[in-house]
Amino acid sequence: xSSRDPFVRKPxxxxxxxxxxxxxxxxxxxxxxLIFALAGPSLxxxxxxxxxxxxxxxxxxxxxxxxxxxxxxxxxxxxxxxxSILWMSIAASLIALAFGTLIGLFAGFAKGRVDQxxxxxxxxxxxxxxxxxxxxxxxxxxxxxxxxxxTVAIAFVPGVxxxxxxxxxxxxxxxxxxxxxxxxxxxxxxxxxxxxxNVLTPLLVHLGVMLTWAIAMLSGLSFLGYGxxxxxxxxxxxxNENRAGLMIQPWTVLAPVALIxxxxxxxxxxxxxAGRYNARIEER
Amino acid sequence: xxxxxxxxxxxxxxxxGLTVTLDNGAPIVSDIDLPIAHGRIVGLVGxxxxxxxxxxxxxxxxxRRGTAxxxxxxxxxxxxxxxxxxxxxxxxRGRIVANVAQDPATALNPMMxxxxxxxxxxxxxxxxxxxxxxxxxxxxxxxxxxxxxSHEFLRRFPHQLSGGQQQRVLLALAFVLRPxxxxxxxPTTALDVxxxxxxxxVIRQLCRERGIAALYVSHDLAVVxxxxxxxxxxxxxxxxxxxxxxPFFEAPAHPYARGLLAAIPxxxxxxxxxxxxxxxxTPSDRPAGCVFAPxxxxxxxxxxxxxxxxxRLTSDRWVACHHPSGSRFEVGTNAGLIDDQSSEALPVLxxxxxxxxxxxxxxxxxxxFDLPRAGCTALVGxxxxxxxxxxxxxxxxxxxxxxxxVFDGEPFAVASAIRPKEIRRRIQYVxxxxxxxxxxxxxxxxxxxxxxxxxxPVDPVEASARAxxxxxxxxxxxxxxxxxxxxxxxxERQRVxxxxxxxxxxxxxxxDEITSALDxxxxxxxxxxxxxxxxxxxxxxxxxHDLAVVxAIADxxxxxxxxxxxxxxxxxxxxxxxxxxxxxxxxxxSPRLHGDVASVPPLAFA
Numbered sequence: 062x063s064s065r066d067p068f069v070r071k072p073x074x075x076x077x078x079x080x081x082x083x084x085x086x087x088x089x090x091x092x093x094x095l096i097f098a099l100a101g102p103s104l105x106x107x108x109x110x111x112x113x114x115x116x117x118x119x120x121x122x123x124x125x126x127x128x129x130x131x132x133x134x135x136x137x138x139x140x141x142x143x144x145s146i147l148w149m150s151i152a153a154s155l156i157a158l159a160f161g162t163l164i165g166l167f168a169g170f171a172k173g174r175v176d177q178x179x180x181x182x183x184x185x186x187x188x189x190x191x192x193x194x195x196x197x198x199x200x201x202x203x204x205x206x207x208x209x210x211x212t213v214a215i216a217f218v219p220g221v222x223x224x225x226x227x228x229x230x231x232x233x234x235x236x237x238x239x240x241x242x243x244x245x246x247x248x249x250x251x252x253x254x255x256x257x258x259n260v261l262t263p264l265l266v267h268l269g270v271m272l273t274w275a276i277a278m279l280s281g282l283s284f285l286g287y288g289x290x291x292x293x294x295x296x297x298x299x300x301n302e303n304r305a306g307l308m309i310q311p312w313t314v315l316a317p318v319a320l321i322x323x324x325x326x327x328x329x330x331x332x333x334x335a336g337r338y339n340a341r342i343e344e345r
Numbered sequence: 346x347x348x349x350x351x352x353x354x355x356x357x358x359x360x361x362g363l364t365v366t367l368d369n370g371a372p373i374v375s376d377i378d379l380p381i382a383h384g385r386i387v388g389l390v391g392x393x394x395x396x397x398x399x400x401x402x403x404x405x406x407x408x409r410r411g412t413a414x415x416x417x418x419x420x421x422x423x424x425x426x427x428x429x430x431x432x433x434x435x436x437x438r439g440r441i442v443a444n445v446a447q448d449p450a451t452a453l454n455p456m457m458x459x460x461x462x463x464x465x466x467x468x469x470x471x472x473x474x475x476x477x478x479x480x481x482x483x484x485x486x487x488x489x490x491x492x493x494x495s496h497e498f499l500r501r502f503p504h505q506l507s508g509g510q511q512q513r514v515l516l517a518l519a520f521v522l523r524p525x526x527x528x529x530x531x532p533t534t535a536l537d538v539x540x541x542x543x544x545x546x547v548i549r550q551l552c553r554e555r556g557i558a559a560l561y562v563s564h565d566l567a568v569v570x571x572x573x574x575x576x577x578x579x580x581x582x583x584x585x586x587x588x589x590x591x592p593f594f595e596a597p598a599h600p601y602a603r604g605l606l607a608a609i610p611x612x613x614x615x616x617x618x619x620x621x622x623x624x625x626x627t628p629s630d631r632p633a634g635c636v637f638a639p640x641x642x643x644x645x646x647x648x649x650x651x652x653x654x655x656x657r658l659t660s661d662r663w664v665a666c667h668h669p670s671g672s673r674f675e676v677g678t679n680a681g682l683i684d685d686q687s688s689e690a691l692p693v694l695x696x697x698x699x700x701x702x703x704x705x706x707x708x709x710x711x712x713x714f715d716l717p718r719a720g721c722t723a724l725v726g727x728x729x730x731x732x733x734x735x736x737x738x739x740x741x742x743x744x745x746x747x748x749x750x751v752f753d754g755e756p757f758a759v760a761s762a763i764r765p766k767e768i769r770r771r772i773q774y775v776x777x778x779x780x781x782x783x784x785x786x787x788x789x790x791x792x793x794x795x796x797x798x799x800x801x802p803v804d805p806v807e808a809s810a811r812a813x814x815x816x817x818x819x820x821x822x823x824x825x826x827x828x829x830x831x832x833x834x835x836x837e838r839q840r841v842x843x844x845x846x847x848x849x850x851x852x853x854x855x856x857d858e859i860t861s862a863l864d865x866x867x868x869x870x871x872x873x874x875x876x877x878x879x880x881x882x883x884x885x886x887x888x889x890h891d892l893a894v895v896x897a898i899a900d901x902x903x904x905x906x907x908x909x910x911x912x913x914x915x916x917x918x919x920x921x922x923x924x925x926x927x928x929x930x931x932x933x934x935s936p937r938l939h940g941d942v943a944s945v946p947p948l949a950f951a
Contacts, residue, residue, distance in 0.1 A: 235781050
């Protein structure tokens with residue numbers, strides 16, 4: 062504190078949220094996986110669906126991660142298979158966050174009958190196991206990617222609503238909200254300007270957790286045959302279709318697992334770091 | 346003052362050169378020398394951040410996370426607490442040194458019966474005692490602290506007890522192992538004055554009878570004056586003055602101690618309050634010389650260059666100052682300043698028959714009063730009296746309210762949440778806790794400008810100008826406009842909250858305990874600010890539980906008890922010649938800073 066010199070502007074990684082070391086590490090992880098997934102398809106040495114070696118063939122030469130259960134190049138499939146799962150999990154989580162936050166904020170602020178109705182609604186959705194809910198919708202309406210994204214988002218919304226609502230209840234009881242109410246500020250102003258910025262911290266952390274869940278759920282869907290269709294390359298699909306060969310050719314399962322793990326770790330580190338940074342603003 | 350002979354083996358507590366530092370090396374407290382003789386009660390006084398709780402913790406060999414005891418010794422009955430290992434500390438805590446926490450509500454396990462709390466301590470420290478013997482010890486200590494000893498009572502859970510009873514349970518927990526030293530960290534701040542007076546009596550009697558040395562940590566000089574034998578004044582991590590109580594209060598020698606006394610209102614007479622200018626430094630940027638020098642009116646070059654050590658001034662007085670004062674301390678009174686007959690004009694606000702319900706429960710019963718124009722009316726009551734509820738109802742934050750309120754000749758419905766914008770503007774409210782009353786996400790500029798643009802059709806430039814002008818009125822620099830509340834001290838935040846009210850150009854300012862979360866020297870400055878605003882024609886309704894504050898600023902008093910007004914009238918008349926027994930009791934139980942020390946009331950057995 063005492064050594065702070067106001068005239069020397071610190072480099073960007075020493076200012077703002079990036080001052081947090083864990084957040085910086087998480088950010089690097091996240092960025093690495095995203096670049097891998099985005100640039101991957103154009104770098105793949107083989108087409109993702111070409112049979113170029115023996116089934117469960119060991120790593121050799123160009124195919125340094127070996128071959129999968131059909132004899133396709135694992136490295137090429139890995140490079141190609143990130144896009145779908147990443148964009149779907151990110152989209153589903155963000156949609157759930159946006160709608161859940163708005164509904165939760167409103168319920169927590171309005172209290173009374175509106176709040177009760179919303180809570181009952183979330184209870185109904187929560188009563189279904191997430192995966193069953195998604196399976197139900199997908200089997201009825203088809204396996205379009207956007208449909209999967211929306212159903213996963215619907216499965217996640219109740220959790221966000223619950224969290225946003227309970228935090229809002231706490232914030233709405235604070236005196237600065239009373240002050241705004243006493244002044245006669247509009248409900249919209251109170252909700253969006255006074256309360257919402259204070260609710261975001263735990264929600265950001267929750268976003269990180271949701272991303273991880275979304276990846277798990279999308280992989281599960283692929284496995285059950287309701288997600289990305291089999292010839293396509295997809296990390297989740299890869300794990301599930303090569304399960305049987307885990308002992309013979311472990312790389313075909315471990316490589317996508319490692320990438321998903323790094324991505325999950327990165328999102329969690331970033332989300333928690335962002336949460337800590339926000340909490341510092343709210344301190345005392 | 347009772348004289349207690351010093352035990353032959355030296356003092357019970359002997360702290361020598363104690364230093365506690367932050368992990369970055371900055372000292373929180375430095376070179377603390379503090380002896381306490383057998384059976385003596387010492388008051389440790391200081392404002393927030395001075396390090397009083399740090400010292401209190403160090404006496405049990407404890408340092409908070411991120412801090413460490415880096416120097417000196419804490420000897421209790423010859424045992425060095427700083428040299429003990431974890432097991433040694435566990436044995437010593439409770440048996441040699443016991444602590445009484447500030448907030449009894451959180452210090453007791455809500456799932457554990459009162460008797461079990463006491464029994465647990467005995468089982469842990471005296472495994473050899475049989476159930477019957479423990480039971481006898483528990484009953485004995487419960488009786489000593491004024492708690493019922495019945496089986497039925499000891500089987501109660503903490504939430505079934507009043508705040509005063511909970512605090513007595515904590516005292517019993519501290520006394521049950523018969524420690525040598527007991528450390529009390531602001532044990533009465535959460536209590537009403539009447540309960541406080543009772544708890545203080547218990548502390549005094551037990552320490553006297555059992556010859557237990559006590560350190561009473563507090564920010565409240567009036568409470569300390571009515572309890573202790575000796576006083577220690579802490580400023581910015583250092584002892585600046587130490588000595589026997591009566592000589593200290595007659596003629597404090599250190600400029601900070603004198604400043605502190607001059608900043609505190611007294612219930613017995615209307616004194617002129619003087620705030621201490623500036624702010625206490627944080628542990629990392631304390632000055633090299635005297636820590637108080639930057640705020641001291643008698644500072645010299647020597648004060649800046651050379652740090653004064655704690656020197657013996659007289660036989661019973663130590664002071665760390667290059668220019669200690671030798672003169673008696675006199676308070677200025679301004680009894681003549683406030684004219685009790687000033688309320689001739691039409692009152693700004695008249696309230697009648699206000700009834701308020703919360704759920705099914707009635708909180709306010711037929712409350713009626715009026716607020717004289719440009720006067721300061723104090724609304725007084727203990728916690729739960731409904732004073733804050735009433736104040737909130739006046740600004741439209743009430744639940745189910747009925748009654749009539751006439752504001753500046755125009756009646757309006759209190760119950761309605763949709764009150765005219767003009768009324769909202771003209772009646773402003775300042776909240777008790779400045780830490781929660783400002784949105785942590787907004788800059789001070791955002792906060793002020795939102796209020797200005799809500800009530801006045803002005804452009805952003807004009808709004809900024811008005812915000813800056815409001816900050817000037819509350820004596821804050823313009824630079825604060827760009828800051829967020831977490832960058833500001835409690836006093837600064839409260840000034841910002843007042844500025845937010847002022848930008849609305851109100852006629853009536855309702856202040857809800859606005860100084861109760863602040864240090865006394867800051868309180869003095871805020872009270873002075875309120876007085877200036879009042880001189881400019883603002884009417885003030887000041888809600889408080891502190892009769893000393895009432896005496897300092899109010900010209901009219903309304904006493905509320907259980908949702909009913911029990912007495913109202915000119916301030917000095919109500920305080921000096923209360924007609925209602927309740928007011929008289931509040932007056933009698935309020936600790937006095939000047940004049941005679943209240944006699945010890947007989948121990949009340951609940």
